[in-house]
Amino acid sequence: MVDMDKKVMARKMGRLIRSIWIFNWFNSCGVTELLPVVASIYDMERFGLIVVDNPKHADVLIVGGYQTEKSIKRVIRIYNQMPEPKAVMALGSCTITGGMYWDSYNTIKRLSDYIPVTIYVPGCPPRPEAVFQAVGMIFEHVNQLKKEVKGK
Amino acid sequence: MSWEEIIKDYNPTIQRERRIWVNIPKDKVYDILQNLKNEGFEHLSSLSVTDWIDEGKFEITYHLWSYKFKVLLTVKTKIDREEAKIKSIYPIYDRSAWIHEREMHELFGIEFIGNPDLSPLFLEDWNEKPPFRKDFDWREYVRSKYYNKENEREKAYWEVWLK
Amino acid sequence: MKDKEIGFYELPFGPAHSGSGNFMVKLKVDGERVVEARADPGYLHRGFEKLMEYRTPLQNAVVADRVCILEPLSWDLVHAEAVDEIMGWDIPERAKYIRVILAEFTRIQSHLIWFSGGSMATGFQTGFMIGIGYRDYILEHIFEPVTGARVYPTGYIRPGGVRWDLPKDFDKKCYNVLKKIEKAVEDFDKLLFSNPVFKERTQGVGVLSKEDAIRLGATGPIIRASGIETDVRRDDPYEIYDELEFNIPVMDEGDAYSRFFIGRMEIVESMKIIRQAMERMPRGEYSLKVNPFMKMKKGESYARIEAARGEAAIYMVSTGDRKPYRVKIRGPSFLHLIPVLEFLLKDQQIADVPTIYWSMNTCPADMDR
Ligand code: SF4
Numbered sequence: 001m002v003d004m005d006k007k008v009m010a011r012k013m014g015r016l017i018r019s020i021w022i023f024n025w026f027n028s029c030g031v032t033e034l035l036p037v038v039a040s041i042y043d044m045e046r047f048g049l050i051v052v053d054n055p056k057h058a059d060v061l062i063v064g065g066y067q068t069e070k071s072i073k074r075v076i077r078i079y080n081q082m083p084e085p086k087a088v089m090a091l092g093s094c095t096i097t098g099g100m101y102w103d104s105y106n107t108i109k110r111l112s113d114y115i116p117v118t119i120y121v122p123g124c125p126p127r128p129e130a131v132f133q134a135v136g137m138i139f140e141h142v143n144q145l146k147k148e149v150k151g152k
Numbered sequence: 153m154s155w156e157e158i159i160k161d162y163n164p165t166i167q168r169e170r171r172i173w174v175n176i177p178k179d180k181v182y183d184i185l186q187n188l189k190n191e192g193f194e195h196l197s198s199l200s201v202t203d204w205i206d207e208g209k210f211e212i213t214y215h216l217w218s219y220k221f222k223v224l225l226t227v228k229t230k231i232d233r234e235e236a237k238i239k240s241i242y243p244i245y246d247r248s249a250w251i252h253e254r255e256m257h258e259l260f261g262i263e264f265i266g267n268p269d270l271s272p273l274f275l276e277d278w279n280e281k282p283p284f285r286k287d288f289d290w291r292e293y294v295r296s297k298y299y300n301k302e303n304e305r306e307k308a309y310w311e312v313w314l315k
Numbered sequence: 316m317k318d319k320e321i322g323f324y325e326l327p328f329g330p331a332h333s334g335s336g337n338f339m340v341k342l343k344v345d346g347e348r349v350v351e352a353r354a355d356p357g358y359l360h361r362g363f364e365k366l367m368e369y370r371t372p373l374q375n376a377v378v379a380d381r382v383c384i385l386e387p388l389s390w391d392l393v394h395a396e397a398v399d400e401i402m403g404w405d406i407p408e409r410a411k412y413i414r415v416i417l418a419e420f421t422r423i424q425s426h427l428i429w430f431s432g433g434s435m436a437t438g439f440q441t442g443f444m445i446g447i448g449y450r451d452y453i454l455e456h457i458f459e460p461v462t463g464a465r466v467y468p469t470g471y472i473r474p475g476g477v478r479w480d481l482p483k484d485f486d487k488k489c490y491n492v493l494k495k496i497e498k499a500v501e502d503f504d505k506l507l508f509s510n511p512v513f514k515e516r517t518q519g520v521g522v523l524s525k526e527d528a529i530r531l532g533a534t535g536p537i538i539r540a541s542g543i544e545t546d547v548r549r550d551d552p553y554e555i556y557d558e559l560e561f562n563i564p565v566m567d568e569g570d571a572y573s574r575f576f577i578g579r580m581e582i583v584e585s586m587k588i589i590r591q592a593m594e595r596m597p598r599g600e601y602s603l604k605v606n607p608f609m610k611m612k613k614g615e616s617y618a619r620i621e622a623a624r625g626e627a628a629i630y631m632v633s634t635g636d637r638k639p640y641r642v643k644i645r646g647p648s649f650l651h652l653i654p655v656l657e658f659l660l661k662d663q664q665i666a667d668v669p670t671i672y673w674s675m676n677t678c679p680a681d682m683d684r
Binding site for chain 2: 356357360362364365369529530531532534543545550551615616617619626628630632640641643645649650653654657658683
Binding site for chain 2: 069070073103104105108109
C-alpha cells in the first residue's frame, strides 16, 4: 500500500497504538452515526481517539459515505496532505459498491479506485459499534506489523 | 382585482381544497405572476420543469403559496424544447426565484432571460447534455463511465441491465 | 484610506471544516468584515429527482429517506403523501397517527442535533455532548424498535400506510423517552438558553427582517423567528394535524438566538402532539394493500409538509406508468443555505459566521439532493 520500509512504518505506526487522531471528512452517513461516536453514549475519547481539524495532524482519514465527483477531488487533496503513515477508513456500503446510488451519475462507485483504503466498514450507515470494531482492527494491523518486523 | 379574477379566464382546475392548477400561455406568465404577487401570493414555494419529450415541449411550473389566503396555486406554462427560453421572474420574486432558475438552468438547460447569474451550481466541469433532460440516457452514461466490462465484479452491470 | 484593491481577500468556509458540514461558502473579507458571501453547493449532489424516475413508488420510499440524513422520516412522509394523493388513496386512521408520531420524533431529534451544532459553533462543548446524548434515546428506543434501524427507516412510512405495526410495548417506551426529552429541554434551558455567554454570542447576530424572510423564501423556524406566523401543519394540514391542538411559536427579533429558541419551543409542542396522538390512536389496519407492480394513476400532485427545517415538498407527475414521470424535490435548506445565508453573512464579522451558519438549521444534503 504505502511504499515505505516496513520497519520504519511499523515504528511510525506504533504511535497509533496509543491514540488515533482522526480527520473526518464529514459526509452524509458519516456525520449521523459518527456523532454518537464522538459525543456522549459512545464517547471515543475514552480510547484516545480525537477529531482534529487539520489534515497534517491526522493519522486516520475517515471517509463517511458516498463521494460525489466534486467532493472526491477534495478527498484526494486531503489524503495527499496527510503525513505518512496514514490509514483510510471508509464507512458505508456506498464507498464499497455505490450502494443506494449505484446508478447515480454524480457519485463514485468504489473508493479504492481513487485512494488506497485500509479498511471498509459496511452498513448503511454503520453502527457506532462497527466503527469501534474497525478501530480495533487498525490497532491489530499495527501490532501485526510490529511482530513481523521483530520476527525478522 | 382579486386573484380569482386574474386566473379566471384560463380555466383553473381545483384538485382539492387549497390546491389549484392553471395553464397559462408563455407570453402572459410574467404579467400574471406579477399581479398574483401583488395580490398576496408572496411565497414562491418551488419552480420546476418537466420535459415532455414526445410533445417537444418543456413545461415550467411555478408553485405559489399565499400566506394570506392559504392556497397553493400552481401556474404552468409550456415552451418549445428547441427554443428553451423564457423571461425570468427574478424581478418579481427576487433571490428565491434566482436560485430556482439557476438550478433549472443547470439541470435542464433552460435560458431564463433577465436572470443575473446562471452559473453552474452542483456540477463541476460538466460538458455533456443537461443531465435531467429525458434524452440524456442516464443509465447508459453511468454504465460506460463507472463499470468496466472486463472486471469480473462489474461485468454483471453489463450483462443484466434493468431498463 | 484603504486601498480597495489590496484590502479584500477570499476565505473559504468549508468544505473540510468540522463546523460547516459538507458545504462551502466563499467569503470575501475586508479585514474582519465579510463583504460578500457566495455559496458553493454540490458536494452531495446525487440527482434524486432522476433516480426516482427509474424506480417504482415502493422502491422510491427507500430512496426518499436518503434525501436528508438528519430527518429521514420527514422525507419518507412527504414522498408517501405525494404518491397517496396521485393514487387517490385514503389511508387507514391508525397509519396516519403512526406517521404523525414518528414525524414529530424526527423533528425533536433533528432539533437536538441542531442545538448540538449550535453549541459547538458558539464554543460550548457540553451542549454538543448533551444534545447528541439525548438524541440517542430516540434512536435507540423509538426508531430502532419501530423501523428496524437507528437512522434510516428504509421506507417505513411508505405509500399507502406504514410498513408494519408498532411494537407491543411502544407506549411504555414512548412515554419514557418523552420524559427524557423533557429533561433535555430543562438542561438546554439551564445550560444554553439562559447562559449569558451563549446569549452574548447569538443575540442580535444575523438579523433577518420580516420582508427579507419572505423575499428570500425562508420557511419553517427561520421565518417564524422573524415574526411571521406560518406553519404548514396548520395552514395546509395533512394527515391528522387539523384535529390536534398545538401552538405555533413565533418571535419577532429574527436573530440567531430567537431561531434557536423557536426550535426549543417546537420541541415542547411536538411532545404535546405526540401525547395527544398516543391517547387518540385507534386500533385497526396500519396499511392498505399495495401491489408492488401496480401502475400509478395519471395525474400530478404537490405534497408539502413541515419538516424540522421548514417546508419540504415533492411535486410528482405521473403518466400512468409504473414509475413517476418527473419528481421535483423542494428542500428547505436549498433556500436557507443559498439566498438567505448569502444575505445574512454580508457585513458580519468572521467570528459570527459559524453561529449564523448553524442558526439556519442546516442540512446540506437536502440542499444538493
Ligand atoms: S451507505 Fe447508506 S448511510 Fe452511508 S452514504 Fe450510503 S446511503 Fe448514506
